[in-house]
Amino acid sequence: MTIFNTLPNYQAAVAKFTESMANDADKATQNALYAEAMQTLGSDLTETLTNSNKETLEGMFASQHANKGMTATEIKFFNDIAKNVGTKNPLLLPEETVNEVFEDLVSEHPLLGAINFKNAGLRLKALVAETSGAAGWDNVFTDIKNQLDAVFTEEDFSQSKLTAFVVIPKDALQFGASWIKQFVIAQIGEAFAVALEAAVVNGDGNKKPIGLTRNLNNGTTSNGVTTFNPKTATLNLTTLNPQNAPTLLQPAMSTLSISEKGKSVAIGGSVIMLVNPSDYYALEAKFTALNVNGVYTFTLPFGIQVMQSVAVTAGTAVIFVAKRYDAYVGGGTEIKEFDQTLALDDLNLYTAKAYYFGKPKDNNVAVIATLVAQGA
Structure with missing residues (x-):
């Protein structure tokens, strides 16, 4: 503490x-x-x-x-x-x-x-x-065919x-x-x-x-400053449990793994579910199990990590790619x-x-x- x-x-x-x-x-x-x-x-x-x-x-x-x-x-x-x-x-x-x-x-x-x-x-x-693009194999001294592009x-x-x-x-x-x-x-x-x-x-x-x-595509601009409006919830997890979790969470993972421009994004190990402290322990109770070593483990599908934040509205969750x-x-x-x-x-x-x-x-x-x- x-x-x-x-x-x-x-x-x-x-x-x-x-x-x-x-x-x-x-x-x-x-x-x-x-x-x-x-x-x-x-x-x-x-x-x-x-x-x-x-x-x-x-x-x-x-x-x-x-x-x-x-x-x-x-x-x-x-x-x-x-x-x-x-x-x-x-x-x-x-x-x-x-x-x-x-x-x-x-x-x-x-x-x-x-x-x-x-x-x-x-x-x-x-x-x-x-960044975008991919490295490519070819003979030594040939032209560079696959360039890694970066938009700064x-x-x-x-x-x-x-x-x-x-x-x-x-x-x-x-x-x-x-x-x-x-x-x-x-x-x-x-x-x-x-x-x-x-x-x-x-x-x-x-x-x-x-x-x-x-929502980065929905804002109001005044005097050169844009104020962005909140996103609406697009995922319903009110019935989330260990049995249906892969199915219910899959749409979020699919959205996060593709950039808005349609390019694939590697998100493994980088996805976090952010919840209010008042919701955290109910979620943990659902997804905690006793393993063969006698240790309780708390895991969600797809390697999603769970964090608490008082900034998140109770009853909702923000699932995001931390490195983005x-x-x-x-x-x-x-x-x-x-x-x-x-x-x-x-x-x-x-x-x-x-x-x-x-x-x-x-x-x-x-x-x-x-x-x-x-x-x-």
Whole structure:
């Protein structure tokens, strides 16, 4: 269990935010609920610090982050946070700290680890390739007959800026640079992960990534920005059981194995069924069996992996090819003292900003399924 699972107020606030995105609430509501979740995170961490000693909280952080030591640049940066609280100038987090946040994102959050998530460094554009073709045999020195084609597109993600609040209790500044670093990156990583997971599943493309549940061929464009509408469920799995699973899941596998342009895609070992935690254990119970070694195993046909995400609407499932979703983080991470109305006397409040891009390669990357009949 990580430190964030021990914060019930924060977990409840996250659930409200992800539900608002899944239900296409207006942008102001989504932003307000995200800000509320981040404030709750800071408040819960502060209360934890108040109600426990430093060593206890350090132990909780240790379970969340491997202590990789600090470079001279990081030591200076986090010492400066402790000493120069009054600065209003934005500063870029050290690159090694950003890399550590990125590594934690992909290692501690299964969905973010499964997709094709890359760190673009300080760049704000990425080259995305869709390859086709096949290698061919022939005599040496003859003309090349079978070329591998690659269509490259340049994706600009400067408009998808993600902001998180970072709270540092003034009393914590005395603990030193190493402790402050863990406190800061724990909050940045968790805040970014919550927003990213919600966007990877349900993002509408308006100043955020395009989610797996969105129809890339159905959107509304205004002022050069396209907002993509949700896909409809095309697969009925309400009667899914071990006996009929191959038959019911086969149409999804067939769709995923062909790109929207009609080209075959190798999907073996890359298909994931994403479900809400409230549906996960009912599904696991159906497909768990005791093997000859006396060990319970949970398996679906075709090697489909099952993952949980609060971003998925209860009663539905998102079946997708993980390696066919492109996601990038770039532009560095900027941190700045927050000097507006949320600042409190006993807290130093900062904003952390980074740029993210995410998009399925085409509409055949994901299939939406119904797990529970409406009204059931």
